Amino acid sequence: xxxxxxxxxxxxxxxxxxxxxxxxxxxxxxxxxxxxxxxxxxxxxxxxxxxxxxxxxxxxxxxxxxxxxxxxxxxxxxxxxxxxxxxxxxxxxxxxxxxxxxxxxxxxxxxxxxxxxxxxxxxxxxxxxxxxxxxxxxxxxxxxxxxxxxxxxxxxxxxxxxxxxxxxxxxx
Amino acid sequence: xxxxxxxxxxxxxxxxxxxxxxxxxxxxxxxxxxxxxxxxxxxxxxxxxxxxxxxxxxxxxxxxxxxxxxxxxxxxxxxxxxxxxxxxxxxxxxxxxxxxxxxxxxxxxxx
Numbered sequence: 001x002x003x004x005x006x007x008x009x010x011x012x013x014x015x016x017x018x019x020x021x022x023x024x025x026x027x028x029x030x031x032x033x034x035x036x037x038x039x040x041x042x043x044x045x046x047x048x049x050x051x052x053x054x055x056x057x058x059x060x061x062x063x064x065x066x067x068x069x070x071x072x073x074x075x076x077x078x079x080x081x082x083x084x085x086x087x088x089x090x091x092x093x094x095x096x097x098x099x100x101x102x103x104x105x106x107x108x109x110x111x112x113x114x115x116x117x118x119x120x121x122x123x124x125x126x127x128x129x130x131x132x133x134x135x136x137x138x139x140x141x142x143x144x145x146x147x148x149x150x151x152x153x154x155x156x157x158x159x160x161x162x163x164x165x166x167x168x169x170x171x172x
Numbered sequence: 173x174x175x176x177x178x179x180x181x182x183x184x185x186x187x188x189x190x191x192x193x194x195x196x197x198x199x200x201x202x203x204x205x206x207x208x209x210x211x212x213x214x215x216x217x218x219x220x221x222x223x224x225x226x227x228x229x230x231x232x233x234x235x236x237x238x239x240x241x242x243x244x245x246x247x248x249x250x251x252x253x254x255x256x257x258x259x260x261x262x263x264x265x266x267x268x269x270x271x272x273x274x275x276x277x278x279x280x281x282x283x
Contacts, residue, residue, distance in 0.1 A: 055216060073215045075242050076197045103214035104182055110220070 002044040004030060009038050012115050013153040013160075015054060015087075022052040026091070035082045035089050050091045051099040053078075056114055057086050073101070086118075105168040109161060116157045123150035179258045181211055182221055187247055187255045190231050195242040196222065230254055 010018040022032050025042060031050040034041035057066050061083040070080050070088065077096045081089040092099035102108045126147040133140030179187070185203040194202065199222075200213050213221075222245060225231045230251030234244040247255070 069216075069219055072196055072219050072243075075195065076200060076215045078215065098212060100212070100214035101216035103212055103217045104180065107214075107217040107220050111216075 003033070004042045004044075006040045006042070007038055008040060011149075011153055012056070012119060013157045015056070015115070019052065019054050022054070022089075026050045026052055031091060032081055032089060035084050037084055048094055051094050052081075052089065052091045053099060053101045054087055054089045055101050055111060056118070057088055058114060060086060061088055105164055109164050109168070112157060112161045112164065116154055116161065119150050119154040119157060123147050123154060126150060177254060177257065178261070179254070182213055182217065183225065184255075184258060185211055185213070186218070186221055186225065187230065187251050187258075190245055190247040190251070193234055193244045193246045195244045197242075199245075225251070 008021075022040070025032070025040075026045075027048050029044050029047040029049075030042035031045045032040060032052050033043040057069065059066050061067075061070065066088075073090055074080055078090045078092040078099060081091055083089070090099075090101070102111065124147075126143040130140045130143030130147060133143060182203075185206065186199055188206070189199045189202040196215070196218055200215075200218060203211050203213055222231065226233060226245075228250075229248055231245050232248050234246055236243060
């Protein structure tokens with residue numbers, strides 16, 4: 001069975017784009033089989049055989065709560081592929097029925113809130129680190145640059161959340 | 173207990189399917205079947221809902237069976253009461269809708 005590894009970086013706020021890309025790969029016959037930091041390992045299957053989903057968990061995937069959740073998703077017929085930091089990846093055969101992780105707006109909003117909190121936490125951390133480091137070396141500017149990128153990401157996530165909130169007023 | 177609870181469709185079906193003990197996948201299948209394929213509960217959403225319903229005491233997790241790692245859930249007396257009140261609320265919604273919309277149709281037929 002053919003295998004392939006692709007190195008690619010996605011910012012946390014581009015998680016939807018990441019999922020779309022993984023499903024385009026699966027649609028072409030390359031289903032995600034293993035994940036690593038910025039590394040995606042694919043195996044060749046029938047085109048469109050698998051649907052891939054990803055999400056950020058509340059806790060580290062090694063913790064008992066997370067393990068219980070992963071087992072729960074597996075019990076619904078999905079396969080656990082692996083994790084990177086707090087992100088977990090699943091796949092399910094398209095023939096075994098539709099595969100989504102979230103079917104209502106509140107759980108999508110919870111997921112977004114988690115990512116926003118993480119982005120904002122990292123932003124503040126880099127801001128403080130950068131300001132502190134600048135007193136000793138010019139490299140502190142790198143932390144500040146990262147803080148700016150994270151602030152931009154946080155802003156994009158907040159916009160996404162706003163759009164969902166508007167939708168919820170009518171739908172739930 | 174809160175007097176004016178409005179259940180989401182997902183919670184309504186979860187409670188309804190848990191009149192008999194079921195595990196997560198069973199709830200998903202039964203809900204899809206009952207709603208003619210219209211209501212599909214995704215795994216993550218269902219998991220979150222089951223945990224919060226357990227915390228509210230409307231459902232409970234059954235003692236785990238050593239032969240299977242799948243956790244089963246069942247409705248509690250509180251959950252049953254909530255479900256019945258919701259049914260009364262839904263009935264009122266339908267009755268009002270039918271009375272007023274039905275009246276409109278009759279009116280149109282008279283013309």
